[in-house]
Amino acid sequence: MLIDNKGSSRQLVEKCITCPGMRHCLPHGLKGNEMERVSDMVKHRRPFQRGEQITMMGDEFTSLMVVHSGFVKSYKVSRDGEQQIVGFYMSGDVLGVEGISTGNYGYTAEALETTSVCTLSFRNYEYCSSHFPVMQKWLLNTMSRQIIDEQKMLLMLGKMSAEQRIANFLLDMSRRMSASGTSIQTIRLPMSRIDIANYLGLVVETVSRLLTRLQANDILIVKRRVISIMDLNRLQAIADNSIEDCHPLHHAA
Amino acid sequence: MLIDNKGSSRQLVEKCITCPGMRHCLPHGLKGNEMERVSDMVKHRRPFQRGEQITMMGDEFTSLMVVHSGFVKSYKVSRDGEQQIVGFYMSGDVLGVEGISTGNYGYTAEALETTSVCTLSFRNYEYCSSHFPVMQKWLLNTMSRQIIDEQKMLLMLGKMSAEQRIANFLLDMSRRMSASGTSIQTIRLPMSRIDIANYLGLVVETVSRLLTRLQANDILIVKRRVISIMDLNRLQAIADNSIEDCHPLHHAA
DNA sequence: TGTTGGCTGTGACTTAGGTGAATGGAAACC
DNA sequence: GGTTTCCATTCACCTAAGTCACAGCCAACA
Incomplete structure (x- = not known):
């Protein structure tokens, strides 16, 4: 069974299905029972405090993360130690997609204030996406939007x-x-x-x-x-x- | 039927399945008959000459395009008319994914030399991806790689x-x-x-x-x-x- | 084979934005 | 509530890269 929300060992666990901010995280268009299935796969961890790292560049990619509340910055580090912030993320924004192709997170993500993040393991995502087409569309849209935003930044930095x-x-x-x-x-x-x-x-x-x-x-x-x-x-x-x-x-x- | 390769009206049509460069364009891991199905959906158009536009920023997004041979640049134009080249594409690179979320191509793509491009309509992609999981993985990988490459460029331009x-x-x-x-x-x-x-x-x-x-x-x-x-x-x-x-x-x- | 026109390269000069140093403020921590 | 520390601002100065101007080069075309 893919569902592995062993939530009760942690504080602040709630089901997406009862979460008032659900529409920020889960894709629209899931049917009631689909929603419940997805909801059961999403882990809600203790919130991150300011300065805590959510992912580390180079760590093994396991999960997609949706920012539920709070604020996150992500940055890359070049070989000579220069840092470059590549994005700021807030409610509804998705972290980690760059790890899909390489198997490792491509940047370090750090909470700028108390931040809670909903986590869906990529294996569970794959399970969902093969059953609920709307989940697949959701991730493609998310990634496509990230590509557009980054291209806008290229224009900013270049010109x-x-x-x-x-x-x-x-x-x-x-x-x-x-x-x-x-x-x-x-x-x-x-x-x-x-x-x-x-x-x-x-x-x-x-x-x-x-x-x-x-x-x-x-x-x-x-x-x-x-x-x-x-x-x-x-x-x-x-x-x-x-x-x-x-x-x-x-x-x- | 989703297959709509009305190829014979154009020159230079060949099936991917007989194309020596197939491995550059199609994902690895398709089974023989799957490969044939996908191959039938891919359109091969007359090559673009140097200076010809392959997509125009703002045009309706219809298809994903894989560069088969040749060389392409893509650029955005800002409101005040500044241009910024956002990428160069060669054999195997995929054009158009930024259109998935907005429904419009996000940049103008232009051939830098004689270039042939294999086209898969997004509707056909969706059909494929729901039947052949390897196609889905292929697009996610492609987009994830584009995000990484763009982030590397952000580091270049910023630092x-x-x-x-x-x-x-x-x-x-x-x-x-x-x-x-x-x-x-x-x-x-x-x-x-x-x-x-x-x-x-x-x-x-x-x-x-x-x-x-x-x-x-x-x-x-x-x-x-x-x-x-x-x-x-x-x-x-x-x-x-x-x-x-x-x-x-x-x-x- | 001359001519056209877009590339490419060089030099002299300018400037937007970086450097470094110093100051004042807010918030965090005993 | 005092002190420490980080954050934000300001100023004087500097430099990497932009601007402007001009000249050679190559490919395309007549």
Whole structure:
């Protein structure tokens, strides 16, 4: 039998089927009894605390993981020790798919705040997918979306100015952090400036400088990790590099 | 019936099953009759000439495409018209998977030389995958590998110097262009300097200068698009940023 | 066989963003 | 509640890589 949820040995176990956030993790379109079958295969572990590692680059790939709540960063380490953050993950995002082809996790994933993760072993996934076509479609969609997002990042890192990168980053975060697809005005960034800089291929000083500048131009209000977007249109214009630019900081503001 | 190979209306149709390069395109592990079924669903179109577009960004996603022979570049265009090359594809590489989630191709793919492509409609893929598990595994592997490759590029664009990017690029090309997995000494690059620069997030002058410098340091011999790697170890060391560096060009060589 | 046009290479100069150093703040930990 | 530590910001300066300009080269085509 493939079902191996020996949950009772751990705290905080609940079935997906009774979980209020179920629609974030499980694919839509499962029939009632299918849902129950899948639900039984998903493990709910004790939440990870800030700084804890969820996967380690190079470890054996065993499971797909869906972020249920919290916030995760993932980074690769190059041969000479340079780190590059390759993604931030929040509710509903899937970790680990890069391990399918190699059998090893391709990055280290680390919780940026208390994070709970739902785990489905790949063997169980394969069992599900062969019985419930919707599961198969779900994973293909997930991976296809990851490919698109990474290609968008390639465009950012390859062609965009520091200011464009920051603007796009803030817009993306604002959009993703709202439950719906519409961006929200005030966001609390769970990651440090160092992480933002690393993700965007910049240094931390540049991120600081540009946030200050965007604030001086009345586009943002920045209070450490809490950022309010005061002029969405201009921020979007900067992100798209369309016409109007943000004035550099002349020392007389 | 899902099979819709109305091949005879076009030139150059052959069945995969009789194609000498079959092992590059079709997954391994299909049984004889399965292979034949899949083979019948694959369309072989007239080859694309240099400069012809294979997919257009935004067009409706219908099919997965495997490069059979030739060479393809793919690029995204941002809202402000900037282009970014996101990949180069050669024999065995799969185009179009980013369309699965959105229903539209995510980039424009263009032949860099005469290129033939084998096409499998996604509907036929779904039919195959539900009957032959090995097909499903094949697509997951393909997509997982694309995610890994793109993440490697993120590391390149985010953290590496121009010289490291060039070195890594040449090593990657040399490895991929050899039939086996071992790198070969002399490669003929099918893409222009402009394409290389764009792919690596540099300008064309920088690419020229660095190739010249690598030649002056006896690491390469560069004859326009034909490049011979004379000192693989040092090139690898530069790619990894390990210790020894390449001397800048002092005007007295 | 001349001409066209896109590649490729070089040099002089500029600049966006990186470096390094120093300061102030918040939160975490006795 | 004091101290430690990490995080964020700011400034002065520097450099890797971009820009601009020009020249040679090769392939395609008439």
